[in-house]
Amino acid sequence: xxxxxxxPSHQVTQMGQEVILRCVPISNHLYFYWYRQILGQKxxxxxxxxxxxxxxxxxIFDDQFSVERPDGSNFTLKIRSTKLEDSAMYFCASSGPxxxxxxxxxxxxxxxx
Amino acid sequence: xxxxxxxxxxxTAQEGEFITINCSYSVxxxxxxxxxxxxxxxxxxxxxxxxxxxxxxxxxxxxxxxxKHSSLHITASHPxxxxxxxxxxxxxxxxxxxxxxxxxxxxxxxxx
Numbered sequence: 001x002x003x004x005x006x007x008p009s010h011q012v013t014q015m016g017q018e019v020i021l022r023c024v025p026i027s028n029h030l031y032f033y034w035y036r037q038i039l040g041q042k043x044x045x046x047x048x049x050x051x052x053x054x055x056x057x058x059x060i061f062d063d064q065f066s067v068e069r070p071d072g073s074n075f076t077l078k079i080r081s082t083k084l085e086d087s088a089m090y091f092c093a094s095s096g097p098x099x100x101x102x103x104x105x106x107x108x109x110x111x112x113x
Numbered sequence: 114x115x116x117x118x119x120x121x122x123x124x125t126a127q128e129g130e131f132i133t134i135n136c137s138y139s140v141x142x143x144x145x146x147x148x149x150x151x152x153x154x155x156x157x158x159x160x161x162x163x164x165x166x167x168x169x170x171x172x173x174x175x176x177x178x179x180x181k182h183s184s185l186h187i188t189a190s191h192p193x194x195x196x197x198x199x200x201x202x203x204x205x206x207x208x209x210x211x212x213x214x215x216x217x218x219x220x221x222x223x224x225x
Contacts (some may be wrong), residue, residue, distance in 0.1 A: 013131075033212065033213075035213070035215075037154075038134035041217075042199075042215045042216065042217045042218060043156070043201075043213075043215040044215070045204065045212045045213060045214065045215075049215045054120065056204070056212050058212075066126065089154055089186075091156060093156075101146065101161045101163070102146070102158060102213065103158065104148075104155070104156040104157070104158070105155075106153075106154065106155040108152050109154070
């Protein structure tokens with residue numbers, strides 16, 4: 001069964017550094033999402049992406065965050081200047097053209113030192 | 114503002130017991146999601162439902178749109194069912210699926 005893949009599984013970065021989290025959604029899906037989960041807390045929506053543009057974003061998704069679909073297969077989340085509070089598990093998800101469940105990747109654990 | 118509340122927060126059961134997890138949401142929805150988060154962190158979609166009832170193996174999900182309430186049931190629970198079960202409600206239903214608002218999850222532990 002096709003799946004969403006995320007790399008790396010764990011990223012350790014110094015505060016202030018840029019980080020790029022990568023996702024390969026399921027190939028025929030059209031909607032893409034990033035969520036994050038701070039340790040011990042609930043999953044929170046960051047951003048959704050459709051037709052090569054952001055369709056919605058949350059208050060968390062400030063100017064330090066950006067998303068891209070550079071080549072038609074990868075979907076990336078960039079954090080420009082990381083802060084300690086960016087430490088979390090980041091999940092990518094994708095869904096198909098109709099009302100279908102979202103498929104999640106296994107997540108990237110981001111640790112900011 | 115859409116709120117998603119789950120109960121209980123933690124649940125311990127003996128193998129074979131019937132499990133019920135409840136979810137209430139505050140805003141009318143297009144489809145409610147039930148997801149399972151494994152101890153390693155991965156999230157799997159279990160159900161998406163907008164009315165009535167859905168069944169998959171030993172899992173049953175029901176929803177009452179008028180009462181804005183959904184339940185997830187597990188029959189004949191097994192230790193491998195131990196996980197966090199999360200209810201999620203789309204923030205809206207525009208042209209997309211709806212970005213999900215997650216509940217805090219119910220941590221289920223099934224003892225042999």
